[in-house]
Amino acid sequence: DGGITQSPKYLFRKEGQNVTLSCEQNLNHDAMYWYRQDPGQGLRLIYYSQIVNDFQKGDIAEGYSVSREKKESFPLTVTSAQKNPTAFYLCASRPPDRLIKGYTFGSGTRLTVV
Amino acid sequence: AQRVTQPEKLLSVFKGAPVELKCNYSYSGSPELFWYVQYSRQRLQLLLRHISRESIKGFTADLNKGETSFHLKKPFAQEEDSAMYYCALSTITSGTYKYIFGTGTRLKVLA
Numbered sequence A: 001d002g003g004i005t006q007s008p009k010y011l012f013r014k015e016g017q018n019v020t021l022s023c024e025q026n027l028n029h030d031a032m033y034w035y036r037q038d039p040g041q042g043l044r045l046i047y048y049s050q051i052v053n054d055f056q057k058g059d060i061a062e063g064y065s066v067s068r069e070k071k072e073s074f075p076l077t078v079t080s081a082q083k084n085p086t087a088f089y090l091c092a093s094r095p096p097d098r099l100i101k102g103y104t105f106g107s108g109t110r111l112t113v114v
Numbered sequence B: 001a002q003r004v005t006q007p008e009k010l011l012s013v014f015k016g017a018p019v020e021l022k023c024n025y026s027y028s029g030s031p032e033l034f035w036y037v038q039y040s041r042q043r044l045q046l047l048l049r050h051i052s053r054e055s056i057k058g059f060t061a062d063l064n065k066g067e068t069s070f071h072l073k074k075p076f077a078q079e080e081d082s083a084m085y086y087c088a089l090s091t092i093t094s095g096t097y098k099y100i101f102g103t104g105t106r107l108k109v110l111a
Helices: none
Strands: A004-007 A010-013 A019-025 A031-038 A042-051 A054-057 A064-066 A076-078 A087-094 A109-113 B003-005 B010-014 B019-021 B024-026 B032-038 B045-049 B072-074 B083-093 B096-101 B105-110
Touching: A004 A087, A010 A019, A019 A031, A019 A087, A019 A109, A031 B096, A042 A064, A042 B096, B003 B083, B003 B096, B010 B019, B019 B105
Parallel strands: A010 A109, B010 B105
Antiparallel strands: A004 A019, A019 A076, A031 A042, A031 A087, A042 A054, A064 A076, A087 A109, B003 B024, B019 B072, B032 B045, B032 B083, B083 B096, B083 B105
């Protein structure tokens, strides 16, 4: 069964620490996205990648970094520069027939600063 | 400006009552709109897309370009419809597709 796997499910970060959230897909999708979900604010785009070795900043990229070395993987690093990192993070991928299938989302990672 | 507005954060209805979750958009191009649903402890999943005038789980949504709306409707709400609903606008800039999401509406169906 194809899908997106995000790990870990829960992550705790100390002040000043960088953490990396994993996102892996076996759907053979080229495009991948990272969203941040906060109550009352919906989903906001952090970074996206249309193809391997290429990625673009979204609307709230400050304090985050990504890489796309493999088609299957799009990890997100939350750096110490992100002032308010506590949130729910969602990874998604876009199929070629996006108008029919929409995007596929992972189950998310909840990050808490302690 | 590209924007999706869902004016209601929370909508509570009784079981069997009609439901309408509002979605308005602002987009200069040809709009492509979707409804996504997130049930408790489940991942976000596609519910409806504007290109196919279908009914999924009893829900329908019609794109009204004159009113720039894509409201989600169901004639008789069920308790299992309780979830978070997001309206999404697919945009394209420099050949790149991205979603703009609304802030979401939590639907609670009361017994």
